[in-house]
Amino acid sequence: MAWNEPGGGGNQHDPWSGGGRRGGGGGNGNGGNNQGPPDLDEALKKFQDKLNRMLGGRGKRGGSGSGGGGGGKRSTFALPGLLAVVALAIWAASGFYLVDQSERGVVLRFGKFQDVVNPGLHWNAPIVDDVRMVNVTRVRSISQTKSMLTKDENIVQVEISAQYQVANPRDYLLNVRTPELSIENALDSALRHVVGGTEMDDILTSGRELLADTVSSRLQSYLNNYGIGVRIQAINVESTSAPDAVQDAFDDVIKAREDRQRMINDAIGYANAIIPEAQGQAQRMIEQAQGYRESVVAKAQGQTNRFNSLLGEYRQAPQVMRDRLYLDTMSEVLSKTSKVLVDIDKGSPLMVLPLDKLGLDGGKAASSDAKVDVSPSLLEQMRNDDTGSRSSRSTTTQSQGIRREGR
Secondary structure, rough: OOOOOOOOOOOOOOOOOOOOOOOOOOOOOOOOOOOOOOHHHHHHHHHHHHHHHOOOOOOOOOOOOOOOOOOOOOOHHHHHHHHHHHHHHHHEEEEEEEOOOOOOEEEEEEEEEEEEOOOOOOOOOOOOEEEEEEOOOEEEEEEEEEEEEOOOOEEEEEEEEEEEEEEEOOHHHHOOOOOOHHHHHHHHHHHHHHHHOHHHHHHHHOOHHHHHHHHHHHHHHHHHHHOOEEEEEEEEEEEEEEEEEHHHHHHHHHHHHHHHHHHHHHHHHHHHHHHHHHHHHHHHHHHHHHHHHHHHHHHHHHHHHHHHHHHHHHOOOHHHHHHHHHHHHHHHHOOOOOOEEEEOOOOOOOOOOOHHHHHHHHHHHHHHOOOOOHHHHHHHHHHHHHHHHHHHHHHHHHHHHHHHHHO
């Protein structure tokens, strides 16, 4: 039979009784060894008594089964005091906060700046202190597209963007009411100032990088004067263009400018290719002239030395040197001609012409270059021979003509 089944009499065993009997009188009697489960109402009453004693009251005496004994009066300030303690605990617990690694906390005490806290766990008095978080690592960006007047009174459209970070959280929160709007206005002012002092051609072509650098430095100067507490990271000129109405004309101008630059580059390349070649040719001619000068000087010096040596020998034996020079000269001259002269005793010299070699270039060159000194009688004989040969040639030519006519 189960321990809690009816009909078991007074000998019911439960798992908390440890084998003892349950008192039959009810209440909280001491009869028997009663160690059953605690009563929830009784536990709540004990807790209330302890709380009353803590707050200065007096708890009930006796158990719940005694039925007597009225407790003392509770203190008038017990409940407000308890509420105050609980409220104070909640207030103190709500003062803890965590600052992220990418943020800084600006502490304001009754609206006045107090401190800037670094990342980590911190505590500040709630309601008294106000902590505002500012992200100092995030890169913020603003962009603008404006039409403005250039130095040469032309209108250009510029699209620009600025990237910045918070450098001083205190200045960023307290010095300016709307930092983003102030940065945007400062960017517009700096851009118009720089574009107004630059010509349109520079803005549209090669001056965009210089434009971005100048706008960046001027914008940072403006923001430092305002005390916004931000640092400019980069200025990007996204695009620069002329108004839509004249865009085609500007495109033609840009194309013509690019063609001009291309032609200039081609001319520079051609000059770089021609000038070294001309310099090389000039250097070669200079070296050839120096070589020719040295050879001529050396040859003249050699001839001078030869003449001086011959002069010494001539002074010692004039007739011998005269005959020797004559023979050497005649040998050198006659070796270059194809004509042969045969000396006949007691008669005029006989000239032999090698007719088989007269048609050759070497024979013509040799006969044209050679100069032979002969006697007058030999010259007269040569003239007669030449006249006879001409007359025979004319006669032969006439006879050939007659023959041709007869045919």
